[in-house]
Amino acid sequence: MSAPSPMEISLQNPQDTEIPDQNGVIAVDSAPSPSLPQDKVLVSVEVSLKPSSTARIDDVRSAVERMLEKRSLSYTDGPVPVPPDDQFLTENVQRICICDTDEWVQNHEILLFWQVKPVVHVFQLSEEGACEDVSGDGQPSTFNEWILPAKEFDGMWESLIYESGLKQRLLRYAASALLFTEKGVNPFLVSWNRIVLLHGPPGTGKTSLCKALAQKLSIRFNSRYPQCQLIEVNAHSLFSKWFSESGKLVAKLFQKIQEMVEEENNLVFVLIDEVESLAAARKAALSGSEPSDSIRVVNALLTQLDKLKSAPNVIILTTSNITAAIDIAFVDRADIKAYVGPPTLQARYEILRSCLQELIRTGILSNFENCESPMLPNYGSLKEKLNMPEVQDARTLHMCKQLLETAEACEGLSGRSLRKLPFLGHAALASPYGCDPSKFLSTMIYTARRERSELPD
Numbered sequence: 001m002s003a004p005s006p007m008e009i010s011l012q013n014p015q016d017t018e019i020p021d022q023n024g025v026i027a028v029d030s031a032p033s034p035s036l037p038q039d040k041v042l043v044s045v046e047v048s049l050k051p052s053s054t055a056r057i058d059d060v061r062s063a064v065e066r067m068l069e070k071r072s073l074s075y076t077d078g079p080v081p082v083p084p085d086d087q088f089l090t091e092n093v094q095r096i097c098i099c100d101t102d103e104w105v106q107n108h109e110i111l112l113f114w115q116v117k118p119v120v121h122v123f124q125l126s127e128e129g130a131c132e133d134v135s136g137d138g139q140p141s142t143f144n145e146w147i148l149p150a151k152e153f154d155g156m157w158e159s160l161i162y163e164s165g166l167k168q169r170l171l172r173y174a175a176s177a178l179l180f181t182e183k184g185v186n187p188f189l190v191s192w193n194r195i196v197l198l199h200g201p202p203g204t205g206k207t208s209l210c211k212a213l214a215q216k217l218s219i220r221f222n223s224r225y226p227q228c229q230l231i232e233v234n235a236h237s238l239f240s241k242w243f244s245e246s247g248k249l250v251a252k253l254f255q256k257i258q259e260m261v262e263e264e265n266n267l268v269f270v271l272i273d274e275v276e277s278l279a280a281a282r283k284a285a286l287s288g289s290e291p292s293d294s295i296r297v298v299n300a301l302l303t304q305l306d307k308l309k310s311a312p313n314v315i316i317l318t319t320s321n322i323t324a325a326i327d328i329a330f331v332d333r334a335d336i337k338a339y340v341g342p343p344t345l346q347a348r349y350e351i352l353r354s355c356l357q358e359l360i361r362t363g364i365l366s367n368f369e370n371c372e373s374p375m376l377p378n379y380g381s382l383k384e385k386l387n388m389p390e391v392q393d394a395r396t397l398h399m400c401k402q403l404l405e406t407a408e409a410c411e412g413l414s415g416r417s418l419r420k421l422p423f424l425g426h427a428a429l430a431s432p433y434g435c436d437p438s439k440f441l442s443t444m445i446y447t448a449r450r451e452r453s454e455l456p457d
Contacts, residue, residue, distance in 0.1 A: 040115065040116060040117035041111060041115055041116050041117065042116075042117055042119050043075050043098060043099075043100070043101055043111065043116050043117070043118055043119065044098075044099045044100055044118075044119050044121060044220065045064065045068065045080070045096065045097070045098055045099070045118045045119065045120045045121070046096070046097050046099055046121050046123070046219055047060060047061070047064050047093055047095075047096050047097075047120060047121065047122045047123070048093070048094045048095045048096075048097075048123060048124070048125065048154075049092055049093060049094060049122065049123065049124040050091075050092060050093065050094045051124070051125070051127065053091070053092040053093075053124065055088070055091075055092040057122045057123075057222075059088075060089075060092055060093065060122045061120045061122045063086070063088055063089055064089070064093075064096060064120050064122070065118065065120055067083060067086065067089065068080075068118050068120075071113075072113050073113050074110040074111065074112055074113065075098055075101050075110070075111040075112075075113065075115075075116045075118075076098065076101055076110055076111070077097075077098055077099060077100070077101050077102060078097065078098060079095060079096065079097050079098075080096040080097065080098060081096075082095070082096060098118075100168065100171075121219050121220055121222065121223075122222075123149050123218075123219045123222055124149075125149050125150065125151040125154055126146075126147040126148065126149065126150050126151065127151050128146075128147055128150070129146075129150075129152060130144040130145065130146055130152075130232075131144065131145045131146070132144055132145075133145065133256070141234055141237060142233065142234055142237050142238060142249065142252075142253045143231050143232060143233050143234055143253060143256075144231075144232045144234070145229060145230070145231055145232075146229065146230040146232075147227075147228070147229060148214060148215055148218035148228035148229065148230055148269070149215050149218045149219050149228070150215065150230075153211055153212060153214075153215040154215075156208060156211060156212040156215065157212040157213070157215060157216050159354065160205055160208060160209055160212055160415075161343065161347045161350045161351050161354070161415075162205075162209075162340065162343070162347060163344060163347065166338060166340070167209075167213075169336070169338070170196065170209075170213050170336070170338070171213070171216065171217070171220070173196070173335065173336050174213070174217050174315060175220075176192075177192055177194045177315065177335070178221065178224075178312075180192060181194075181312035181313075182224075182312070187309070192335050193305070193309055193316075193333050193334070193335055194309070194314060194315045194316060194335065195305065195315075195316040195318065195333050195334045195335055195336075196210075196213075196315070196316065196317050196318065196334065196335065196336045196338070197275070197318050197319075197320065197323075197326075197331065197334035197336065197337045197338070198210065198317075198318070198319045198320075198338050198340050199319070199320045199321070199323040199337065199338075199339060199340070200321070200339050200340040200341050201321065201341065201342065201414065202321050202414065202416075203414030203415060203416035203417060204340045204341060204342060204343075204414055204415055204416075205340065205415045205416070206319040206340050207271070207273050207319055209340065210269075210271050210273075210317040210318075210319060211230065211232075211271065213317065214228075214230045214269035214271070214315075214317065215230075217267070217269070217315070218267065218269075221267060224267075225265055225266065225267035225313060226265055227263070227265055227266040227267070228266070228267045228268075228269070229260060229266065229267075229268050229269070230269045230271060231257060231260070231268065231269065231270045231271065232271045232273065233253065233270065233271065233272045233273070233278075235272060235273065235274060235275070235277045235278045236277060237249075238250050238253065238278065238297065246296060246297045246300075247296035247297055247299065247300035248300075250278070250297055250300040250301055250304060251300050251303075251304060254304035254307070254308070257270060257308070257314070258307065258308070258311070261308070261311040261313050261314045262311075264312075264313065266313060267313050267314075267315075268313060268314045268315075269314075269315050269317055270308075270314060270315070270316045270317065271317045271318075271319075272316070272317070272318045272319075273318075273319050274319060274320060274321065275318040275319065275320050275326060275330070276320050276321070276322050276323075276325040276326050278297055278298070278301050279298055279301055279302075279326050279327045279330040280294050280297075280298060280325055280326070280327065298327050298329075298330070301330070302327075302329055302330060302333070305330075305333060318334070342412065342413070342414060342415075343413075343414075343415050343418065345407055345408065345411070346379045347415075348407040348408075348410050348411075348413075348418060349379045349382075349403060349404055349407040350378065350379055351415060351418045351419065352403055352406055352407055352410070352418060352421070352422070352444075353376050353378070353379075353403060355418075355419065355421070355422040356376060356399075356403060356422065356437070356441075357375075357376060359422060359426075359440075360437065363434075364426065364435065365435055365436070365437045365440055366434045366435070366436075376396065376399065376400055376403070377396075377400060382400050382404065385397060385400070386401075395438075398438065399437055399438060399441060402438065402441035402442065402444075402445065403441060405445055406421075406441060406444045406445050406448055409445050409448040409449050409452065410448045410451075410452070411452070412452055412455060413448070413451060413452065413455075417451060421444060421447060421448060421451065422444065424447050424451070425440060425443045425444040425446075425447040425448075426440065426443075428443050428446070428447055429443055
């Protein structure tokens with residue numbers, strides 16, 4: 001089920017606003033509320049072009065900006081319908097979506113149209129899949145390459161649910177890193193390396209977050225960098241069966257990356273998954289517990305990263321399940337070292353809610369007795385509804401209580417396990433067709449408890 005569209009509102013004059021007081025009484029205020037920001041809030045509006053579109057990006061951007069100016073929209077995350085009477089947009093635009101308003105909005109307030117300056121990002125998804133590096137010398141492929149934004153990663157950013165602020169922190173970091181480079185800040189006076197390290201237990205979505213971040217940045221910065229690539233390094237393939245060759249393989253790989261970043265209009269993301277396999281702590285090798293070839297690999301990696309520091313258009317994204325095993329010199333080079341842990345109760349509820357909405361949308365869950373499929377409230381709205389004495393939709397609220405109970409039963413499960421849970425719950429049903437959501441959620445609670453009981457100590 002799609003997210004609700006931003007609302008049409010009748011407010012036309014920012015100098016004449018109706019403001020409810022604490023008792024709900026409407027009063028007219030002739031000046032803007034002092035609690036509202038005086039400056040315009042920048043809100044991203046992402047516009048995905050149809051695969052068949054050949055329109056110029058600047059023309060589409062201008063058309064969307066004109067369309068937004070004509071409409072009195074409140075800005076909340078979600079899709080904006082493409083106007084059916086605008087032939088140019090209907091022929092070229094697949095979807096328009098408002099993003100990341102939660103950074104500016106608290107307590108379920110909304111951003112009014114006169115508070116917002118929309119920043120329109122127009123992009124067309126690449127339908128090419130991953131392209132493997134072919135070495136031709138009998139060695140396995142050292143990296144996979146994607147042209148961004150890629151169809152394969154479409155929607156991945158929105159599907160990832162973490163503690164509040166993590167995704168925005170990464171977006172702001174990348175924007176600052178690229179801005180400092182563009183403005184020519186002296187790196188000897190202000191240091192930054194454009195290296196991100198995400199660490200935490202397996203199954204928390206670190207690799208997916210790196211790929212989704214690269215996808216998102218390729219959209220946000222496409223006016224500066226019309227070409228974007230994601231290079232996923234196959235760390236294990238860089239260890240040669242020939243002693244002392246691994247360091248040379250690392251240097252050879254980064255030489256290819258160096259050639260890519262020489263094109264100034266090309267933004268390159270380098271993803272090194274499980275970076276501890278390349279940047280293993282050298283003290284272990286010096287103690288004799290690791291072969292000396294590991295030292296050469298770490299030294300080669302650090303040398304190549306230092307060379308890439310001079311390139312303004314590359315961002316290194318790394319992940320690790322075992323942070324303690326990484327060489328301290330690599331950890332020190334990372335600008336951001338973000339811990340990605342197991343999902344909180346709120347995150348578990350939101351993950352399961354998105355799963356349930358998808359099963360309702362596809363008809364796997366049905367039996368709504370001729371009423372419209374329910375739009376399940378988010379975690380914040382649910383906590384408010386649970387404290388309200390009057391309930392308008394008792395059945396939907398009952399489903400949400402069951403969903404919350406399922407989320408509570410999932411404590412300790414990873415995000416990866418949570419995404420599997422609805423499938424496992426459905427597989428446990430005696431009748432898998434047209435299942436009632438309430439019965440399905442009861443099975444989910446049982447399945448969650450069983451999955452927890454089978455976790456290793």
